[in-house]
Amino acid sequence: MLILRDIRKSYRIGPTEVDVLKGVNLEVQQGELLSIMGPSGCGKSTLMNCIGLLDRPTSGSFMLDGVEVAYTNDDALSDIRNRRIGFVFQQYFLLSRLTALENVALPLVYRGDAGQDTTDRCMELLKRVGMEDRALHRPAELSGGQQQRVAIARALVGSPSIILADEPTGALDTQVGGEIMELFKTLNAEEGITVVIITHDPGIARQCKRVALMKDGGIVE
Amino acid sequence: MILTSNLKEATRSLLASKQRTILALIGIVIGIGSVIAMVSVGRIVQDEALRQFKEMGTDILTIEKEFGGGLPDGGGGRPAAKSALKLDTIRAIASRCPAISNVAPSVRGTGEASFNGKKLERSGPMGVTASFLAINKLSIREGRFLSDLDEQSRFCVIGSQVAAELQKKGADRVVGSKIRIGDNLFTVIGVTSEVPQGGMRRFEPNEMIYLHITTSLRVFANAEISSITARVSPGYTNTAARDQVLAYFVSLGMGSAVRITSPEEIIAQMEKQMQMFTLLLGAIGSISLIVGGVGVMNVMLVSVTERRREIGIRRALGAKRGDIRGQFLIESVILSLIGGLVGIIFGVGASWLIAHFAQWQFTLSLGAILLGVGVSNAVGIFFGYYPARQASLLDPIVALKSD
Ligand SMILES: Nc1ncnc2c1ncn2[C@@H]1O[C@H](COP(=O)(O)OP(=O)(O)O)[C@@H](O)[C@H]1O
Numbered sequence: 033m034l035i036l037r038d039i040r041k042s043y044r045i046g047p048t049e050v051d052v053l054k055g056v057n058l059e060v061q062q063g064e065l066l067s068i069m070g071p072s073g074c075g076k077s078t079l080m081n082c083i084g085l086l087d088r089p090t091s092g093s094f095m096l097d098g099v100e101v102a103y104t105n106d107d108a109l110s111d112i113r114n115r116r117i118g119f120v121f122q123q124y125f126l127l128s129r130l131t132a133l134e135n136v137a138l139p140l141v142y143r144g145d146a147g148q149d150t151t152d153r154c155m156e157l158l159k160r161v162g163m164e165d166r167a168l169h170r171p172a173e174l175s176g177g178q179q180q181r182v183a184i185a186r187a188l189v190g191s192p193s194i195i196l197a198d199e200p201t202g203a204l205d206t207q208v209g210g211e212i213m214e215l216f217k218t219l220n221a222e223e224g225i226t227v228v229i230i231t232h233d234p235g236i237a238r239q240c241k242r243v244a245l246m247k248d249g250g251i252v253e
Numbered sequence: 254m255i256l257t258s259n260l261k262e263a264t265r266s267l268l269a270s271k272q273r274t275i276l277a278l279i280g281i282v283i284g285i286g287s288v289i290a291m292v293s294v295g296r297i298v299q300d301e302a303l304r305q306f307k308e309m310g311t312d313i314l315t316i317e318k319e320f321g322g323g324l325p326d327g328g329g330g331r332p333a334a335k336s337a338l339k340l341d342t343i344r345a346i347a348s349r350c351p352a353i354s355n356v357a358p359s360v361r362g363t364g365e366a367s368f369n370g371k372k373l374e375r376s377g378p379m380g381v382t383a384s385f386l387a388i389n390k391l392s393i394r395e396g397r398f399l400s401d402l403d404e405q406s407r408f409c410v411i412g413s414q415v416a417a418e419l420q421k422k423g424a425d426r427v428v429g430s431k432i433r434i435g436d437n438l439f440t441v442i443g444v445t446s447e448v449p450q451g452g453m454r455r456f457e458p459n460e461m462i463y464l465h466i467t468t469s470l471r472v473f474a475n476a477e478i479s480s481i482t483a484r485v486s487p488g489y490t491n492t493a494a495r496d497q498v499l500a501y502f503v504s505l506g507m508g509s510a511v512r513i514t515s516p517e518e519i520i521a522q523m524e525k526q527m528q529m530f531t532l533l534l535g536a537i538g539s540i541s542l543i544v545g546g547v548g549v550m551n552v553m554l555v556s557v558t559e560r561r562r563e564i565g566i567r568r569a570l571g572a573k574r575g576d577i578r579g580q581f582l583i584e585s586v587i588l589s590l591i592g593g594l595v596g597i598i599f600g601v602g603a604s605w606l607i608a609h610f611a612q613w614q615f616t617l618s619l620g621a622i623l624l625g626v627g628v629s630n631a632v633g634i635f636f637g638y639y640p641a642r643q644a645s646l647l648d649p650i651v652a653l654k655s656d
């Protein structure tokens with residue numbers, strides 16, 4: 033469902049061109065639990081931003097569900113992010129003024145959905161991640177692990193094809209990080225949700241069915 | 254749905270940074286407030302002027318000597334003397350034109366007036382006929398007005414202001430006092446009631462010394478009838494009356510010697526002038542509105558900078574550029590509308606105060622309120638557009654990485 037062919041990304045800093053991704057090839061199948069592992073600064077986040085359509089690769093081909101998507105227009109990219117991709121970030125990235133419930137509902141708002149149906153759906157997802165009794169709390173009133181659970185509910189709410197998680201446990205202690213990993217594994221095992229986890233932690237990577245190693249701007253498995 | 258959630262979001266974010274919001278609000282309130290106050294005062298002044306004008310009645314025509322309008326028999330001789338309007342000619346208007354019920358010719362005299370050897374400030378002689386009082390909607394406070402039997406007499410009737418001055422200069426009884434104008438002494442036989450200042454009469458009734466017109470024409474050198482006020486008979490339109498009067502003068506061969514104005518024309522002209530005046534006031538108010546608008550823009554720019562991270566998150570979750578732009582635009586429009594509403598209240602309040610102290614009749618102008626709402630909306634969109642566009646053009650990655 034996800035096919036990357038020879039993805040390259042370079043940044044121009046002043047006169048010099050820095051190649052971060054030097055021809056990444058990757059295929060992700062439906063229902064996979066994949067981790068992309070590599071040392072800090074090797075370009076994992078850059079790769080994830082390209083897969084997540086937040087950034088455009090300099091060159092290469094990127095097919096999502098059989099459609100070439102890397103070079104479509106901005107509105108179309110927003111739409112694909114909204115419907116087909118769920119993001120989980122290291123810093124959670126919840127909106128501080130909104131309640132947990134409202135944060136979870138955000139992707140649906142940009143889809144033009146609202147009303148009782150969405151509220152029910154969001155509550156259901158909060159329940160799925162074990163946060164239903166904190167639905168009306170704001171992020172500042174939640175612990176890091178709780179915030180990340182809300183963020184996962186938000187990533188799931190739009191029924192995306194794939195969940196992209198960039199260092200989802202990076203800001204959490206080992207125990208809470210382990211719980212978050214358990215949640216990903218359950219979602220993958222019980223509901224067949226495709227998850228790509230980016231990490232520099234071999235302990236996390238080991239828990240995934242498949243591990244892709246990033247090295248020198250490319251992927252070796 | 255996006256709209257309702259945007260509205261909710263916008264109010265929340267405005268509430269979240271109260272100080273900044275309030276500062277921007279003050280600017281908008283002052284801006285809209287001054288526009289509303291200016292426009293509304295303009296309207297009040299306009300209404301007031303029209304009201305005073307109409308108080309004299311709109312069923313009157315003004316006939317004036319056209320300067321430079323020659324007469325057909327004007328060969329040699331002095332043109333001024335040739336084009337003079339004769340008293341008999343004027344008196345005949347009422348009988349020759351059925352549409353005119355009454356005429357009141359007047360002569361402005363020159364010459365200093367004095368009482369007991371002391372000069373009377375602010376007074377001017379004017380020759381009138383008995384009909385003058387009624388046509389100009391004036392009334393007598395003391396004594397009596399000049400009558401047609403007072404032709405060539407040395408009687409005068411004075412305005413309330415002149416009467417007050419006489420008393421100040423030592424007159425025990427105003428009626429019976431003698432006023433000197435040039436070489437002639439006039440006995441005061443009556444005083445007119447005080448009329449509010451600033452009416453639309455072409456003279457100041459309270460400061461007049463009225464003589465009989467026949468007396469003025471003899472006493473003052475070069476005096477001539479310059480203005481006639483004519484009351485239109487009931488059942489006739491001003492236009493019909495005007496046509497009859499013009500036909501009368503044409504039959505005398507004096508068609509080009511007079512200019513006839515009906516109140517409609519004067520009202521139309523006044524309204525035009527007043528509109529210009531209101532427009533000018535509005536333009537002055539708009540300057541502070543621009544300052545207020547720049548304040549909104551500033552607040553919005555700061556808000557965009559502070560919320561880059563939020564913008565990035567929303568973009569990652571699927572917000573399109575248009576959604577982000579809409580969110581910030583709604584915020585600035587809400588800000589401006591709230592400021593506008595408060596500004597309208599302040600502006601209307603200010604114009605009420607001004608009207609109160611100037612003793613004008615206050616009128617609430619719906620136009621000014623609609624203008625206020627419209628303008629504040631426009632300010633919100635105009636000054637909010639640039640920051641909103643900046644927000645929408647942020648690169649999602651750059652926005653996410655900022656803090
Ligand atoms: N916007 C950018 N401009 C220039 N260089 C960048 C930019 N973003 C990332 N890089 C560089 O790309 C490399 C990879 O960064 P990143 O993808 O964040 O690594 P990782 O997530 O694996 O730690 C780093 O050396 C970083 O300095």
Ligand SMILES: [Mg+2]
Pocket residue numbers: 076077078199
């Ligand atoms: Mg990274």
